[in-house]
Amino acid sequence: MAQGEYIELHRKRYGVRMDTHERQRKRNAREARRRAAQARNLTGIKAKLFNKQRFKEKAAMKKAINQHFENDKQSSRPRDDSVQDGALPAYLLDREQQARSKVLSNTLKQKRKEKGGKWDVPLPKVRAIAEDEMFKVIKTGKRQKKQWKRMVTKVTYVGEAFTRKAPKYERFIRPMGLRFKKAHVTHPELKTTFCLGIIGVKKNPSSAMFTQLGVITRGTIIEVNVSELGLVTNSGKVVWGKYAQVTNNPENDGCINAVLCV
Amino acid sequence: MESEKCTGATTTLIQLQSAEGQKAGGVLDVPLHSTPKQLTELLNHLLENEEPLPYAFFLRPSRTEINTSLEDALSTSSQTRETVAQIEYTPQSLFRVRPLTRCTASLPGHKEAVLVATFSPDATLIATGSGDTTVRLWSSHGQMPEATLEGHRDWVLALAFSPDAAKLASASKDGSVRVWDMTTKTGKALSSHRKWVTDLCWQPFHLDERCTLLVSSSKDSTLRIWNTANSTCAKLLAGHTAAVTTVVWSGEGVIYSASQDRTIKVWDPTTGLPTRSINAHGHWVNSMTLSTDYILKCGAFPALDEELGYAPKKMTMQEARQRYDDAKRKSTGGKERMVSGSDDFTLMLWEDIWRKEGNTKPITRMTGHQQLVNCVAFSPNGMYIASASFDKSVRLWDGTTGRFCYTFRGHVGAVYRLVWSADGRLLMSASKDSTCKVWDMRTRKLKMDLPGHSDEVYTVDWSTDGRRAVSAGKDKMVKIWHH
Known part of the structure; x- marks a missing residue:
């Protein structure tokens, strides 16, 4: 048996203190304050490690929040006006569209017409080379x-x-x-x-x-x-x-x- | 056709007979260099036709068509000249459809790709269904918009005019089917399939004058027969295990359905039960047509009648039945042929599979395509079969034996759709390469290239009177082509 599991074993045998959950809640509530104090007071290599860890956590959190936000947006969209673009005839509906991206769509040509300029290049100005x-x-x-x-x-x-x-x-x-x-x-x-x-x-x-x-x-x-x-x-x-x-x-x-x- | 001048080495013995085996005249001695034109003259004389009719000639066992001269056909079919050459004649349409040469109208209006376009049986209206969820009606003669039918909630995937041209059925990707009244331009929704509808087909006119029944096939692997009189689902035809791709209501009163589960099923519409299931293809069955397709498409309007000429007059049910039987007898000797095209790159030709005791084996399996076959089409007189494939070619096959005739090459993209002209002399194909092309059957050449669309062409239709054709596709334009 691993050394650390004596605590669990003890809990299984004798249960926990009556006020365990209350204590746990309070500890969790104090956690933010404890972290803040730590962030303020740490110096040197300890601070560096701490900040790196904290940065990672925050990035993960942000990602998760954005993901939830996206999900909400998608699920709350009304179903009626969700007519997809790129209509296809029935005989192409089940086909793999792997060649799709290779085809020059008509819209591109139209856009080019609207813009007018014939030589509308991606890089308009380049450095002259002597x-x-x-x-x-x-x-x-x-x-x-x-x-x-x-x-x-x-x-x-x-x-x-x-x-x-x-x-x-x-x-x-x-x-x-x-x-x-x-x-x-x-x-x-x-x-x-x-x-x-x-x-x-x-x-x-x-x-x-x-x-x-x-x-x-x-x-x-x-x-x-x-x-x-x-x-x-x-x-x-x-x-x-x-x-x-x-x-x-x-x-x-x-x-x-x-x-x-x- | 006197052959006194010819020496023995330059003549041959022939026996002319019709498709049903009726002999015309006795055994004749004709010069080897006789052209089909001369044979036609001879035959008209033998049959004592008051007016000369056009005919096409085939050598009997091999079904080699006589295109240039008798000699060439005999040499290609490697028949000996000692025996009497059996020559079969088939009457050609008296009418000549003039080849399409120009675009007379480009009709904007749809806001999304146009997925399906069809002429009404009386050739007065064009209906188009689009990705913008609307069905639009255009007048065929005036080439102007007639009406916009709104009501679907998703892409309109299939359209079908009732044979009496009084109703239009449309189906969309959300599985709903609607029936529109063509006089009031209002629609009624029928309850829906669970997945998108792939094809629609009305009951042929000679089986029901009132045109009430409609069958729809769907991705949810079922077919439904709808009673459009009271907007209910009359029968649910379940049995396929994968999406149903095409449905055809045969003139013999049965329903054929082709599916992605590789089977073709024959249904009895009165009981809603499958009478046969044919498992011959190795992959999805994509397309299916009957030799009587053109007659059924004409519905109640004998647009190109051999005797009457152009007649937009509505027929009665008896007349329609008569006409159907006539056409069937003339083209295939009274048997119904069906051809199916599949993802396994082959086509199969079937005969009379609606009969319960009939043969379950195809007449032939037609191989040659290098990519999946997307569309097959029987010529109106049943003489040829054309198939369109993603290998950029259109292939021509003999309508009776299924023998390979010719490959039309010219498209640089996958060929999506095919349609025959009413006289069976021209074929129009629509392709991914943004063009339509018209092919000539006699010369076996490209008759006319029809550029003009700026993107893939998804659908094409030729009116039953042969006067104009319509094509539409991803560029949202509907184009009408004229001779």
């Missing part, structure tokens, strides 16, 4: 005094068919380690992210030359391959390429995150 940040000068020649060669220090997209020029003529080097073929593209309305192939760099806002080189920095518009999402145009053709804007700094993160422009 050439000396973008390129590293490479010294060549026997005496290392020729300085016409540049190495791109940012992430690039290089097309499938690209072959490097001979070293004598290659002015810009795009390092293999910084070449990317895929991007993580988020559909802003469906809140889902897909890993899609890059088709090309549409525009790098810093400079037309960067666009030509296929440099991908924050704010760059890239074209991605959305054929597997099953988007369809009005005339019933499959949409192949769509534009997306890069939202992170790929050279720092090692991946490209982008938002689809719809």
